[in-house]
Amino acid sequence: MSRSPRRALAALCAATVLALTATATVAAAPASAATATTHYSGTLQDGxxxxxxxxxxxNGILLLFSHGFGPLTAADAPTGGSATELLAEGYALAGSSYDPNGSAWALxxxxxxxxxxxxxxxxxxxxxxxxVSIGASMGGLVNAQIARDGAGRVDGxxxxxxLVAGGVNLEDYQLDAEYALAWFFxxxxxxxxVNLPDSATASALATRLTTAVDTAQQTPAGRARIALAAAYLNQSAWAPGQNPPAPGDYANQEAQQYAWLHQGVLGFIIPGRYAVEQSAGGNPSxxxxxxxxALLNQSWHSEEVRALYGAAGLDPNADTAALTAGAAITGSGAARANLTASSTVGSVGIPTLDIHTTSDQLVPVEQENAYAARVQASGTGDLLRQAFVARxxxxxxxxxxxxxGLHALEQRLITGSWGTVTTPAALQSRAVALNLDGAAFTAWTPAPLNGVR
Incomplete structure (x- = not known):
């Protein structure tokens, strides 16, 4: 049975392809202890x-990997460990850098x-x-586009x-949280x-906001307001090295949300905003x-926020009313249209399996809720399955x-039916049987994504 987020915290081709240039190279890579491989590389028309x-x-199967946000360097597997295992099982791996002349937000x-x-x-x-296409993080959004458009070129x-909720939602809810933090601290x-001029300016802003959060954490009022901003950010309340906090342990929930912020969430998402603005041609949010x-009332963190406000002797409604009254940031309609066109997905054309950790500090698991709703509304919901890992x-x-996950997807491709292949028990059994490095598949129902306009 699926568990709510709050309870579970306690328990745990192609017609449009580019032509190749003449720079493809082939080199025999050193054989690993288990697998001899040949490495290939080349350059596409856009560089x-x-x-x-x-x-x-x-084995005749090509795994096409879409890498995440960061350096525009070609990669062909999610991790070194997965590459070793997949090559040993007979799969070929491939992937591109994306256009190196554009923004790191390379959609x-x-x-x-x-x-x-x-x-x-x-x-x-x-x-x-x-x-079979595989994508991670921003590459998961790329892969969702491939899943939408790839029938006839990609099988699953x-x-x-x-980042399957897309770029517009991402920019909106992150800005809500950044605005709240700046307003209070x-x-x-x-x-x-917004309208960040360069990455250095964005990084300096992230440092200032993080320092302000560190100072605010020292007082009950500051902790209450950090929890409010974390609710707007869809920030998970289970941090590295910690046990998941109990449903009513609001102080511990906030402490773990703060730990994520202290450890660098703002230092990632604010420079990320610069890259998105660069790609969109301005501020989209x-x-x-x-x-x-209303945003607070919609958040599954609302009980935590109100409890901490009560402990601090503050009125949360007064603070949220002040935020609403002071909200004056406007975005560019053209930039929003550009980001919508390049970074929005809502249907699938091939069998697709999404896997997400239940406590993801950068791409909240709630994104899966928004994506599933859009896919269902498109009439292609039978092609999508989602699975979750308690980590x-x-x-x-x-x-x-x-x-x-890959083997489960392959079973769907072979049989034409999902059956029970993506249940937590089936995935856990399949993963453990590999005798590799363990697994933690779990039943999970993501809460609604907060901040969707």
Whole structure:
């Protein structure tokens, strides 16, 4: 039976591909202890690079990997451990860098470059019998686009910690939280939250806001207001090295949300905003017209927030009313339209399995709730299944969990039916049987994503 987030805390081709240039290279890679492989690389028409690794005993299946936000460097597997295991099982691996001349938020080129990589692999290595796409983090959003558009080129999709609610929702709820933190603890930075001029300015802003949060954590009033901002951020309340807090242990819930903030969440998402704005051509989000009282009421953290406000002798409704009245940030309609066009998904055209950790500090598991609702509304819900791992951290999967997810998806491709293959018990049994590095699949029902406009 699925568990609510609060209770569970206690328990735990292609027609559009680009032509290859003449720079493809092939090199025999040193054989590992278990698997001899050949490494390939090349360059696509827009300057993106692609790489591939094929084991000597190839099973005919190509795994196309979409990497996450960060350096525009080609990668062909989620982790080194998963690459070793997948090559040993006979899979070929491939992936591209995306267009290196654009923003690190590479949604304008990524899907195109990934389809081009399939063509590059086919021309250089050989035609795969089947293609399965895998994506992680921002690459999960790329992979969701591939799952929507890839029928006939890709057979199935495996998403890991995917940013599947899309870029617009991400920018909206992150801005809600950043605005609240600046309003309470760093008013001088209120005008500087958007239209960031460069990554250095964004990083400096993140440092100032984090320092302000560190100071605020020392008082009951500060902790209550941090919890409010964390609710707007969809911030999980289970931090690294900690036990999951009990449902009514609101002080511990806030302490663990603060731990995420202290350990660098703002230092990631604020520079990330600069990259998104760079790609969209301006700031796509605003706070004007947002009802911050309603946002609190909609959050599954609302009981925690109200309890901490009571302990601090503060009125949460007064604070949320003040936030609503002071909300003056406006975004660019053109930038929002650009981001919507490049970073929104809502249907699938091939069997897709999403796997998410239950406590993800950067891509909240609540994104899966928003994505599932859109896919269901599109009429393609039968193609989508979601599974969850009881662990803290963004994309913190074991090799066994990744491989078990892939094998489950393959069973769906072979039989034409999901059956019970994606139940927590089935995935856990499959992962444990691999005798690799353990697994923690669990029943989970993500709460609604807060901040959706």
């Amino acid at each position: 993106a690079t692609w790489i591939a690794d094929k084991p000597a005993q190839w 304008k080129s990524a899907e195109r470059d990934q389809f081009a990589t399939i063509s590059a692999f086919t021309a250089t290595v050989g035609r795969p019998v089947h293609v 999709a495996l998403n890991l910690c995917g 760093d008013r001088a930075d209120l005008p500087l939250l 605003g706070t004007r017209g947002v009802d911050f009282t 803290q951290g963004h994309c913190s999967f074991t090799t066994a969990e990744i491989v078990a």
